[in-house]
Amino acid sequence: MFAIFKREFRAYFTSPLGYVFLAIFYAFSGLFFYIFALSVGSTDISSVFLMMFMVLMVFVPLLTMRLLSEDKKQKTDQLTLTAPVSLLSIVMGKFLAAYAIFAIGVAVMPVYGFVMSTFAKVSWLPIWGNTVGLLLLGGIFVSIGLFVSSLTENQMIAAIGSFFINLMILLMNTLTSALPTGFLQDVLSSISVYSRYSQITNGIFSLSSLIFFVSVIFIFLFLTVRVLEKRRWA
Amino acid sequence: MIEVKNLTKRYGSKTAVSNISFTAEESEILGFLGPNGAGKSTTMNILTGYLSSTEGEAKINGIDILEEPVKAKQMIGYLPEQPPLYLDMTVMEYLKFVYGLKKCKLPINSHLKEICDLVKITDVKDRVIKNLSKGYKQRVGLAQALVGNPPVLILDEPTVGLDPKQIIEIRALIKKLGKNHTVILSSHILPEIQAVCDKIVIINRGKVVANDSADNLARNMSADHKLVIRCEGASTDVKKLLSSIPGMDEVFVNRENVEEGVSEYFLNAKPGTDIRREVSKRLASRNYTLLMMKSSELTLEEVFLKITTGDIYGNVADSVDKLKFTK
Numbered sequence: 212m213f214a215i216f217k218r219e220f221r222a223y224f225t226s227p228l229g230y231v232f233l234a235i236f237y238a239f240s241g242l243f244f245y246i247f248a249l250s251v252g253s254t255d256i257s258s259v260f261l262m263m264f265m266v267l268m269v270f271v272p273l274l275t276m277r278l279l280s281e282d283k284k285q286k287t288d289q290l291t292l293t294a295p296v297s298l299l300s301i302v303m304g305k306f307l308a309a310y311a312i313f314a315i316g317v318a319v320m321p322v323y324g325f326v327m328s329t330f331a332k333v334s335w336l337p338i339w340g341n342t343v344g345l346l347l348l349g350g351i352f353v354s355i356g357l358f359v360s361s362l363t364e365n366q367m368i369a370a371i372g373s374f375f376i377n378l379m380i381l382l383m384n385t386l387t388s389a390l391p392t393g394f395l396q397d398v399l400s401s402i403s404v405y406s407r408y409s410q411i412t413n414g415i416f417s418l419s420s421l422i423f424f425v426s427v428i429f430i431f432l433f434l435t436v437r438v439l440e441k442r443r444w445a
Numbered sequence: 446m447i448e449v450k451n452l453t454k455r456y457g458s459k460t461a462v463s464n465i466s467f468t469a470e471e472s473e474i475l476g477f478l479g480p481n482g483a484g485k486s487t488t489m490n491i492l493t494g495y496l497s498s499t500e501g502e503a504k505i506n507g508i509d510i511l512e513e514p515v516k517a518k519q520m521i522g523y524l525p526e527q528p529p530l531y532l533d534m535t536v537m538e539y540l541k542f543v544y545g546l547k548k549c550k551l552p553i554n555s556h557l558k559e560i561c562d563l564v565k566i567t568d569v570k571d572r573v574i575k576n577l578s579k580g581y582k583q584r585v586g587l588a589q590a591l592v593g594n595p596p597v598l599i600l601d602e603p604t605v606g607l608d609p610k611q612i613i614e615i616r617a618l619i620k621k622l623g624k625n626h627t628v629i630l631s632s633h634i635l636p637e638i639q640a641v642c643d644k645i646v647i648i649n650r651g652k653v654v655a656n657d658s659a660d661n662l663a664r665n666m667s668a669d670h671k672l673v674i675r676c677e678g679a680s681t682d683v684k685k686l687l688s689s690i691p692g693m694d695e696v697f698v699n700r701e702n703v704e705e706g707v708s709e710y711f712l713n714a715k716p717g718t719d720i721r722r723e724v725s726k727r728l729a730s731r732n733y734t735l736l737m738m739k740s741s742e743l744t745l746e747e748v749f750l751k752i753t754t755g756d757i758y759g760n761v762a763d764s765v766d767k768l769k770f771t772k
Contacts, residue, residue: 214545218531225533290529290589293493294546295519443497445456 215291215304216311219278223312232274236316239266244323254333256323257412260341264408267352268377274312275356276370278305279435284364292443298436306357306432313349317342337414344411347424351404352377354431361438380404446471446627447492447597452501454487454651461487463651464501469644471596474623476642476659477631478749484651485631486526489601492629493523505597519547522595524603528586532575536566536585539574540592549593557592563618564588579606587615591622598628604637616641635749647749672712672721673699675737676728680708686727692718707736 223229247258282288360369384405447469454462462484469475647655695713
């Protein structure tokens with residue numbers, strides 16, 4: 212697992228991909244930080260976190276599109292799948308590599324807190340809570356992207372496909388509010404990633420949300436392993 | 446060491462490999478021969494655990510590849526048809542990655558240096574793989590298979606894309622490796638298999654059509670009782686003379702006047718009769734000068750062609766000769 216992690220992580224910096232993603236992350240979060248905090252003189256950066264949902268929805272697929280599709284195309288999967296490692300550790304290695312890049316991006320968020328603390332008193336708890344929430348959200352996007360990239364050999368299709376799923380996740384929230392109140396709405400809103408994430412940005416960090424996010428990540432990683440497994444039997 | 450039993454692989458309704466069985470012992474080089482699309486790569490992919498079989502089993506050193514994949518894969522070095530290279534890495538980075546991936550325990554620097562020297566890629570070890578020539582890429586692929594010194598090497602057309610000098614080097618290397626590894630080598634190049642392998646499995650359309658030692662295969666197909674001669678003298682007289690030899694079935698004038706006054710004949714005696722001495726004696730007694738005599742032994746090429754184009758193993762020698770006679 213560690214060998215794959217190391218290779219994939221390094222690959223992000225031998226191509227422009229890692230730099231581009233981090234640049235986009237920093238640019239947008241910096242822009243939102245300026246708009247929602249600095250320019251209005253507020254120390255509440257929850258809106259920055261909420262806005263990052265849209266940015267990540269679009270750009271995390273760039274990070275993950277290559278992970279498994281390129282292996283299939285270049286036939287390097289013949290190396291990884293015939294090496295004495297389990298499928299899970301291949302998938303985890305790839306996931307953690309993309310996730311590490313994502314986490315490097317997220318690491319800038321507390322920095323904004325420090326910037327603000329030089330001007331005013333900052334309440335750190337929501338910032339840390341939001342950061343954890345963003346890390347969980349990123350985990351979902353990365354695991355979805357990884358899953359979609361296992362389905363195709365084409366990077367572009369992988370990127371567009373995972374963007375599409377991310378979009379569905381967002382639209383599911385809109386759909387929920389369009390439904391009449393009742394059982395269906397309760398179900399949909401409780402599995403809506405967006406509404407759970409916005410809860411966190413509003414300062415409600417519940418155990419059920421934590422379990423929900425981790426479960427979704429787990430499900431997509433599991434599905435990815437199954438796709439690789441299935442390919443052998445095809 | 447490697448045991449394949451009744452292996453079958455179907456893709457939907459298409460059967461890629463059908464009921465293949467063979468074994469390779471320790472320190473044996475097994476050649477896997479077949480035309481394109483015969484199922485060589487599929488079989489190798491199953492052996493290495495990349496694909497699963499629909500039916501049958503493949504065991505490496507007694508360990509089933511499907512039941513204990515990690516343990517079995519540990520013993521295999523695999524060079525697929527297209528070397529599985531990460532093009533954005535340098536050769537050394539790549540080999541270190543493979544080293545980590547295979548969880549090797551050998552001392553890394555000396556082990557990788559040894560491999561680089563063995564396949565002669567030391568001078569390109571710091572170059573990015575993307576920029577290497579096809580021959581070098583192939584060698585890096587081979588190097589990758591050798592990392593961790595696995596007891597079993599499975600090489601899918603290892604000399605494709607190399608220049609003649611490199612081919613000879615790689616063959617010599619494989620032969621050397623075969624002394625303490627079990628090697629399975631696929632190819633559609635016959636001299637390669639003939640030069641390197643102890644044992645040959647010929648497959649065609651997913652079926653094993655021959656499975657024997659390299660020498661046996663050529664011998665069984667050969668025909669010592671069938672001779673080609675060239676001799677001076679009038680062809681009708683020579684033909685009459687030779688036809689009277691006991692055990693002679695047929696004398697056939699292949700070409701008249703190959704050289705000035707010299708004709709070429711095919712002699713076909715009953716199986717098991719050695720007519721060479723008698724032919725020579727009789728020709729000498731009439732002062733017909735014998736200029737050439739050779740048994741029409743088949744090369745592996747002819748054997749291969751014949752087997753894979755239809756005739757069943759056993760009648761091959763006959764049918765190949767018919768082919769020649771009627772040319």
